[in-house]
Amino acid sequence: MQHADQAAGTKPSSRYAKAVEASKRVRWDIDKDVIRGRSLDLTRKFLPDGLSRVNQLDFLSADEKRLLSQIQGRSYTNIFGLVERFIAAKVLEVSRDHWFGDQDALESLIRFGDEELKHQKLFRRLEAMMAEVMQAGYSFVPEPNAVAEVVLGKSSWAVLGLTCHIELFTQKHYRESIDDDTDLSELWKDVFLYHWKEESQHAILDELEWLREDAKLAPAARDQGVDDLIALIHAVDGLLLAQSTSDADYFRRICGRSLSLAEDTRVRDCLLKAYRWQYIVSGVQEPHFARTLGSMINPAQGERIERALAPIVQHVNLH
DSSP: OOOHHHHHTOOHHHHHHHHHHHHHHHOOOIIIIIITTOOOOTTSBSSOHHHHOGGGOTTSOHHHHHHHHHHHHHHHHHHHHHHHHHHHHHHHHHGGGGTTSOHHHHHHHHHHHHHHHHHHHHHHHHHHHHHHHSOTTOOOOSOHHHHHHHHHTSOHHHHHHHHHHHHHHHHHHIIIIITTOTTBOHHHHHHHHHHHHHHHHHHHHHHHHHHHHHHHOOHHHHHHHHHHHHHHHHHHHHHHHHHHHHHHHHHHHHSSSOOOHHHHHHHHHHHHHHHHIIIIIHHHTOHHHHHHHHTTSOHHHHHHHHHHHHHHHHHHHOO
16 A cells, blocks of 8 residues: 555655754743743633634623633643653654664654653643632543553554644644634743644654554554554543533633523533544544545545544534
8 A cells, every 4th residue: 555655755764854853943942932931811812712612602701701711721731741641652662663773763753752741841831820820620630641551552553543643633723723813822822832843743753653553564453453543532532521521610610600501501512522623523634634544544444433433523513
């Protein structure tokens, strides 16, 4: 089966080298470049409307919509910190295959792992800053190490597929929703600007490693990988259901008024739809991800994935 690099006539080794060059060029420091002594501005939104979907809640005031965007933005930050825990571990694991081979590939993956560790530290800093200025009672439900253990227990093909999906939707979110929104807290927005600069290289490396892993597999192993990827999608969805429920509870407690049962139900549904869009649907519908996945699987496997995704996609698209 012809993969993307072969079709484009680009050698994987040259793409690893270019990722190293880009990593050196965009390298940034948490305090000097990102935080720069600033604090979060609670008069501004954190997550843009295109991701938060708060404008669907017409019964909320402007202040309430802003608060809900800040709660979502807090969870958005924490979920990225969580997924980068297992991504960093997986990248360091697959770098072993390059120890005595392509040294550009090895350097690119070592840099990738180092940058993911830095991103985790940045997101922990941001969470501490949000905890200082937002009302008490917020809870981040998943435990990062426990989630990482579950994810890393699946096949490398599935984990690399999930990772590629995450890196690509990260790019999509920044380009299409965060970058152009002038109503966001400047510090919160800059966090994701600098995150995007390094994640652009990570998306390339994820794809290269996923394709490299796929080339090793017998059909039965790839079929198991498809099952594992579906299981990971379901696990992510369970995590999103738990966090959206917790965030809805937090919003209800701190929004400053009593929500009716109908309003509370709509807030909960909006949060789950938003999180499913952010972390599942926006990625699987990204054209490059669809093409890369499609180059590896057969039609029957594609149908299995589509069936697994169908209830989630249908819910996100309901008005």
